[in-house]
Amino acid sequence: MSLITSSSPHASVKNNTGAFMRQVIYATLPGLAVLTWQFGWGTVINVLWAVVVALVSEALFLKARGRSIGFYLKDYSAVVTAVLLGLALPPTAPWWLTLVGVSFAIIVAKQLYGGLGMNPFNPAMVGYVLLLISFPVAMTQWISPGDAPSLQQSLQLFAGQLPVDGLSGATPLDTFRTWAGDEAALASHPILHGELAGQGWEWVNLAFLLGGLYLISRKIITWHIPAGFLAGLAAPALVAWLIDPVRFADPLFHMLSGGAMLGAFFIATDPVSAATSRNGRLVYALLIGVLIWVIRSFGGYPDAVAFSVLLLNLSAPFIDYYTQPRTYGHNKPNRGTGS
Amino acid sequence: MSDVNYKKISMDGLWNNNPATVQILGLCPLLAVTGSVVNALGLGLATLVVLVGSNVCVSLIRHYVTDAVRLPAFVMIIAAMTTVIEMLMQAYTFELYEILGIFIPLIVTNCTVLGRADAFASKNGILPSAVDGFMMGLGFLVILLILGGMRELVGQGTLFTNMQLLFGPMAAHWQLNVIDNYGGFLLAILPPGAFLGLGLIIAGKNVIDKRLKAIQKAKASDEPKVSRRVRTTGKVS
Numbered sequence: 001m002s003l004i005t006s007s008s009p010h011a012s013v014k015n016n017t018g019a020f021m022r023q024v025i026y027a028t029l030p031g032l033a034v035l036t037w038q039f040g041w042g043t044v045i046n047v048l049w050a051v052v053v054a055l056v057s058e059a060l061f062l063k064a065r066g067r068s069i070g071f072y073l074k075d076y077s078a079v080v081t082a083v084l085l086g087l088a089l090p091p092t093a094p095w096w097l098t099l100v101g102v103s104f105a106i107i108v109a110k111q112l113y114g115g116l117g118m119n120p121f122n123p124a125m126v127g128y129v130l131l132l133i134s135f136p137v138a139m140t141q142w143i144s145p146g147d148a149p150s151l152q153q154s155l156q157l158f159a160g161q162l163p164v165d166g167l168s169g170a171t172p173l174d175t176f177r178t179w180a181g182d183e184a185a186l187a188s189h190p191i192l193h194g195e196l197a198g199q200g201w202e203w204v205n206l207a208f209l210l211g212g213l214y215l216i217s218r219k220i221i222t223w224h225i226p227a228g229f230l231a232g233l234a235a236p237a238l239v240a241w242l243i244d245p246v247r248f249a250d251p252l253f254h255m256l257s258g259g260a261m262l263g264a265f266f267i268a269t270d271p272v273s274a275a276t277s278r279n280g281r282l283v284y285a286l287l288i289g290v291l292i293w294v295i296r297s298f299g300g301y302p303d304a305v306a307f308s309v310l311l312l313n314l315s316a317p318f319i320d321y322y323t324q325p326r327t328y329g330h331n332k333p334n335r336g337t338g339s
Numbered sequence: 340m341s342d343v344n345y346k347k348i349s350m351d352g353l354w355n356n357n358p359a360t361v362q363i364l365g366l367c368p369l370l371a372v373t374g375s376v377v378n379a380l381g382l383g384l385a386t387l388v389v390l391v392g393s394n395v396c397v398s399l400i401r402h403y404v405t406d407a408v409r410l411p412a413f414v415m416i417i418a419a420m421t422t423v424i425e426m427l428m429q430a431y432t433f434e435l436y437e438i439l440g441i442f443i444p445l446i447v448t449n450c451t452v453l454g455r456a457d458a459f460a461s462k463n464g465i466l467p468s469a470v471d472g473f474m475m476g477l478g479f480l481v482i483l484l485i486l487g488g489m490r491e492l493v494g495q496g497t498l499f500t501n502m503q504l505l506f507g508p509m510a511a512h513w514q515l516n517v518i519d520n521y522g523g524f525l526l527a528i529l530p531p532g533a534f535l536g537l538g539l540i541i542a543g544k545n546v547i548d549k550r551l552k553a554i555q556k557a558k559a560s561d562e563p564k565v566s567r568r569v570r571t572t573g574k575v576s
């Protein structure tokens with residue numbers, strides 16, 4: 001019998017940044033599939049084109065900054081940014097919209113701040129907000145659920161050769177925002193009355209929920225941010241809905257509409273721009289959820305995941321400062337950088 | 340007065356100590372009114388005139404104002420100059436005056452103006468002070484124009500729109516449609532566009548400075564080398 005003697009550490013970890021990022025990309029696949037089923041090939045085209053743009057702009061800027069191109073491209077972080085932004089863009093997006101958004105996200109929001117790990121804001125959401133503010137018309141046109149255009153039509157939309165008007169319709173959030181307070185009108189819009197929540201979007205959000213649960217089971221993300229996010233969104237929605245169900249949407253509708261699940265599991269959980277301590281993550285995510293509900297109910301935009309995430313990205317260092325855990329042997333947590 | 344170096348004053352104002360890109364002063368008007376070339380030019384010219392006027396006045400009274408009251412006195416002078424400009428613009432370029440609005444009276448609070456009065460004009464003669472005011476104002480104006488041009492071009496795809504507001508009816512057709520059928524890029528017109536644009540301009544200036552320094556260094560090291568090493572071993576030639 002021969003004993004193998006090897007020195008410690010005995011547990012070897014095969015994970016690295018690239019492996020984690022690849023898992024995130026795999027976890028978006030159910031959502032991508034349902035988006036394609038409901039809204040046609042536009043999202044797939046968006047994602048593929050966004051990945052190309054992201055890799056090219058990342059490579060160009062790494063070269064300009066004198067960094068190793070191969071090493072940084074292999075961490076897949078640019079691909080994740082591109083996939084998330086591609087999923088968030090409307091399936092009717094023409095090529096230039098994605099080009100502007102993704103290149104801005106990679107170059108300005110990520111590389112100008114110093115690359116992966118240095119960006120204070122979620123790059124995908126910076127790109128999304130840039131597009132939403134600059135091109136409000138192109139960014140708010142979605143296809144009616146179940147009325148998916150053919151692959152050929154999607155390619156024409158991508159090339160900018162087909163007017164969107166004939167295909168587009170309001171999203172459930174849009175519709176509710178327009179008719180909030182009018183009971184008869186709310187009842188007459190079938191888009192608001194799917195199996196669980198808004199038509200089409202309920203399945204999209206459940207698919208992203210599925211992908212998110214996979215991420216938690218693989219320990220890529222912890223439960224704190226998604227749970228806090230959904231609780232922050234559902235709690236005020238529940239209270240307001242109990243008070244006035246005509247004026248305010250129910251919590252399930254909020255959680256299964258727009259970018260709620262994508263935001264909760266994939267966007268707010270970005271480890272670079274989120275808060276870091278456990279309590280900090282809960283506070284951070286709760287506030288994102290509350291803010292989304294406030295903007296959806298009272299603000300000028302139908303959905304608010306991007307704005308809320310960016311605002312709380314800005315507050316993440318502040319939240320971390322006040323939620324620093326106590327170190328063993330100390331009575332009080334050490335705050336700030338001093339001793 | 341023979342030791343005044345006008346070349347240095349000019350270079351400071353235009354490049355080395357540019358109020359917008361180096362001192363980062365006067366950001367409020369710089370960011371707020373540079374949505375188009377004509378707005379930038381209007382406010383830049385107004386600031387330039389105020390700077391020259393206030394520098395000359397401050398220089399004139401520099402021996403009679405005590406240190407304790409100098410800042411209030413300077414602010415009074417600057418406010419008077421600004422009021423004059425405001426009234427002139429109201430009289431001759433009324434539409435532009437309406438567009439620029441609050442930012443004309445706000446020239447009083449432009450740190451560049453008070454900064455130059457205190458740092459330069461209160462210590463120097465009339466002519467150098469006037470030149471300093473002119474060059475600082477020109478440096479500010481140039482940055483305003485570049486930023487205005489960038490934002491107008493990216494935001495609307497045009498250049499020199501509405502120049503008739505400043506130059507009369509003959510300037511109405513100066514507008515250049517650089518990009519035809521341009522959908523517009525709203526962000527460039529909104530405040531974030533100003534911050535991004537100014538950041539890029541400052542970055543560009545720093546890159547040029549770095550290159551110039553590298554060239555100078557290379558020049559210095561190109562000079563014929565005389566070996567200063569003292570040889571202690573081997574054959575001394």
